Amino acid sequence: MKVRVIIVNYRIADMVIECLKSLAPEVAAMGNVHVDLVDNASGDDSVAKFQQAAQAHGWEDWLTIWPLQKNLGFAGGNNHPIREDYRSQAPADYYLLLNPDTCIRPGAIKTLTQFMQDHPNVGIAGSRLLNADGTTQQSSFRFNTWISDMCLGFRIGLIDRLCAKHIVARGIRDDEHETDWVSGASMMIKREVIDDIGLMDEGYFLYFEEMDYCLQARRAGWPCWFVPDSCVVHYVGQSTGQTSATRQFCKRRSAYWFEARSHYFLKNFGRTRKFLADVLWTIGYATYRMRIRLMRKPDYMPPYLLRDFIRHNFLGKRGC
8 A cells, every 4th residue: 555645844844854754764664655745935945955865864765855936835735746646657545644843653654554444434544643742732623613613712611511512622532533624734645535525725825724625525425533543743833833822922823824714614614604603703702802801811812813803804804
């Protein structure tokens, strides 16, 4: 069974080289893995570094470097080598999307591949993502809906409990289980899924694309599973600078996050439910901001989030 691993770099060449070093033993052990390294028009010396590393470590036999002239985002960057391989006479059986800010633990790819072979009805499978200290990141999720967005806005425990089946973060589990979608930081796609629904939607530049792809796959009859025995260390947000809200500082949310969210809701739920989601999130988040100010609690959310949300969703303005 042939596997192609796709890594999309944007200005973090040194981290990508560490990722490739973690992949090398897996490639040698499996013997049927090829890595496609896409440079998304970094505009720096990334490509030269990759070429030098490949030559120095003897990776040329299993590594192809794709220097793009334009930054195509996450979906477009991953689609580029998949499209070329898919059209070939002997395409891969599975495509593993792997973030550039990751390092795989031994057996991670083999475990995912074996799971897919043992479960031919499964279309997509994702790894357990780990922090650098070995603790587990949230890697298994429910689809975003107007109800989940309402909960994200209000951030009230009672509402979360009443709408528990709609909360995007499912909670961390240690067992294999079917889920709505998995993180694109380590997500394996069966070739037959591409036969049925095509490649990822390049209308997304960054964010929401893997959720949308898993949703299209689900609608076509291809479920998604979380496989915790496949472990990948994920150094969150190195390319984008967007960090988790659980940290003490978050950068201002990028324009393409709002654009991706709008595209996801319009595509999958229509204008009415998108508008409902926008209104409920805005009301909820405004009340949340009032609560934390009155209670003098620390705020770990991105700065200007409410203002930027209104600008993008109600005023039709782009940029932050």
